Amino acid sequence: MTTENKNNIPKDIIQKITQLFNENNFEDLEKYLNKIIRNYPNSFFLHNVIGTVFFSKGNLSNAIKSFKKVTQLNPKYSDAYNNLAVIYQKIGDHKNSIISLKSALKIDENYPEGHNNLGVTYKQIEEFALAIEHFKKAIDLKPDFFEAFNNLASTFQRIGKLDLAIKFYEKTLKIKPNFSQSLSQLLHLKRQICNWNDDFNIEKHCDKIGLTGDAIQPFSTLSLEDNPERQMLRSIQFANQKFRQSSNFVRKIISSENKKIKVGYFSSDFQSHATLYLMMGLLKSHNKEIFKIYIYSYGKEKSDSWRKLVKDNATSFYDVANYSNEKILKLAKEEELDIAIDLKGYTQNTRIELFGYRLAPIQISYLGYPGTSGSKYFDYLIADKVLIPNEYRKYYTEKIIFLPNSYQPNDNTREISRFKTNREEFYLPSDSFVFCSFNSNYKISINEFDIWMRVLKKIDNSVLWLLKSNSWAEINLKDEAKKRKIDENRLIFAEKVSPEKHLERHNHADLFLDTFNYNAHTTASDALWSGLPVVTKIGKQFAARVASSLLTAIGLPELITKNESDYEKLIINLGQNRQNLEQIKNKLKQNSQTYPLFDTKLYTNKFEKALRTIYENKKQNLDANDLIIN
Numbered sequence: 001m002t003t004e005n006k007n008n009i010p011k012d013i014i015q016k017i018t019q020l021f022n023e024n025n026f027e028d029l030e031k032y033l034n035k036i037i038r039n040y041p042n043s044f045f046l047h048n049v050i051g052t053v054f055f056s057k058g059n060l061s062n063a064i065k066s067f068k069k070v071t072q073l074n075p076k077y078s079d080a081y082n083n084l085a086v087i088y089q090k091i092g093d094h095k096n097s098i099i100s101l102k103s104a105l106k107i108d109e110n111y112p113e114g115h116n117n118l119g120v121t122y123k124q125i126e127e128f129a130l131a132i133e134h135f136k137k138a139i140d141l142k143p144d145f146f147e148a149f150n151n152l153a154s155t156f157q158r159i160g161k162l163d164l165a166i167k168f169y170e171k172t173l174k175i176k177p178n179f180s181q182s183l184s185q186l187l188h189l190k191r192q193i194c195n196w197n198d199d200f201n202i203e204k205h206c207d208k209i210g211l212t213g214d215a216i217q218p219f220s221t222l223s224l225e226d227n228p229e230r231q232m233l234r235s236i237q238f239a240n241q242k243f244r245q246s247s248n249f250v251r252k253i254i255s256s257e258n259k260k261i262k263v264g265y266f267s268s269d270f271q272s273h274a275t276l277y278l279m280m281g282l283l284k285s286h287n288k289e290i291f292k293i294y295i296y297s298y299g300k301e302k303s304d305s306w307r308k309l310v311k312d313n314a315t316s317f318y319d320v321a322n323y324s325n326e327k328i329l330k331l332a333k334e335e336e337l338d339i340a341i342d343l344k345g346y347t348q349n350t351r352i353e354l355f356g357y358r359l360a361p362i363q364i365s366y367l368g369y370p371g372t373s374g375s376k377y378f379d380y381l382i383a384d385k386v387l388i389p390n391e392y393r394k395y396y397t398e399k400i401i402f403l404p405n406s407y408q409p410n411d412n413t414r415e416i417s418r419f420k421t422n423r424e425e426f427y428l429p430s431d432s433f434v435f436c437s438f439n440s441n442y443k444i445s446i447n448e449f450d451i452w453m454r455v456l457k458k459i460d461n462s463v464l465w466l467l468k469s470n471s472w473a474e475i476n477l478k479d480e481a482k483k484r485k486i487d488e489n490r491l492i493f494a495e496k497v498s499p500e501k502h503l504e505r506h507n508h509a510d511l512f513l514d515t516f517n518y519n520a521h522t523t524a525s526d527a528l529w530s531g532l533p534v535v536t537k538i539g540k541q542f543a544a545r546v547a548s549s550l551l552t553a554i555g556l557p558e559l560i561t562k563n564e565s566d567y568e569k570l571i572i573n574l575g576q577n578r579q580n581l582e583q584i585k586n587k588l589k590q591n592s593q594t595y596p597l598f599d600t601k602l603y604t605n606k607f608e609k610a611l612r613t614i615y616e617n618k619k620q621n622l623d624a625n626d627l628i629i630n
Contacts, residue, residue, distance in 0.1 A: 044073035093324035193472035210234035228395035235374025267343035268299025274522035281411030281600035345369020406553035417504035436465035436509035468493035506530035
């Protein structure tokens, strides 16, 4: 927000305003402005300051009115259009944001802040080429423009040009060396390309980034360390700095005889996506006699069979990708939702800020983000006792709904391709022992990789089958193998294939090796559903305990280890003793039919029992508390 051009206001008034503004004393500043504006009703400067105060306090509707007043008083004041655009960005009104910024640039085509913010809006609507063009223009006009460098880096990150993203984050840090947000993203990107020879000591930075000063995106550190306390503190810091409790709206549960409970799911991933692979069975199994299911899809539309399945199993499906936050809130209010469920958390393309407006009397964080939101938005987080044991309960700000088996839903009608493939199709040796880890490459740390390479040395004629996330990671991992005296050709990279074919190709692996700080989640369920055993090491934070939750729910606790030494020993034991491994595989096959992990109907019944319980509690005006479902 900018507050330039004093237009003939007395010096002592300017000084008073500046003092209060710099102290962030917006309460006193608002009172002072309301008093003096009577004497200067046509001062666009004062109206601009008033708009900034409203914005800072989260009163966005009045902020818009104030900045519009400024544009009426001074149509050539580009800052006011820029300020308007920032608010429109915040509420998701991209159309008006672009209109406002184009008005600012029409006044001054060499306005760097205008180009930067126009780039931000284009990035939000995934017009990445236009976003990059405007960020570069802003940098040309202002070579030390930190925000533009940071935005350019994050845009290249979004479109997969990781080398350019790293380059521009490094430039960002030359301007602001201690800016945690850029540093955390740079560390995360180096993990994505498996570059472990960087100048940034992760352990050195993890006790600082996101805990004080500027907030970071909490997702970026999940794979860097296993520390639930620090993850909670980062989430609290992020929620406090980035998202304001925008509304005090709390509607009571509307009760009437035979009323169905209205549940709204909010996500950008209602198409072929890992989250939907997991929860499609839940959506199909919901009891439509008790619940009405509303889908709010704010992702860029990708028409596919998965999206059609969602539509077919919902009471109503709303494509709200181009809706402002205000319009989505209005839509949710009109439907009188009882429960609103966020499926994104702090993951890519989230619109978690919607929940700050109170979309429903009960709000739940579920499935998409493996950790606490750290915000006051959510009444509940869905988990289980393996994910959050008593000793770590204090690191989650929400009340916890503990489901009885695993928190993770699964669809036991998921199809495995009936077209049989062979190892040669995937460049796997026909007679080798195949270890695999289909986790995203950013989850792999030097700790796991060291163990995996020692395992390859111990197990003759074995290979490691990894997911090909990006070309840089493939090159770096092969180089790391060579450093450890392992032939790089023993690392084989799996290309992306259809979900059905991906499930089928698990048949060509012998054992799945999990990662530590951030386990396999959907990836672990894929392996287990396909009949492939998973060896994991249980950690502390939510993300580091998911595979243990799944293995417990399928009756294979013997595949859960407690430390790196036991993890390595178990892998070697199963690699050297085929009979032991076959016994595990036979047990997995049997348990898949008899244990709760893949019992979609049972999971749905327990999930719905939880929803009914918290709904009834809310009807009786009872305070939210942890809930254990049996």
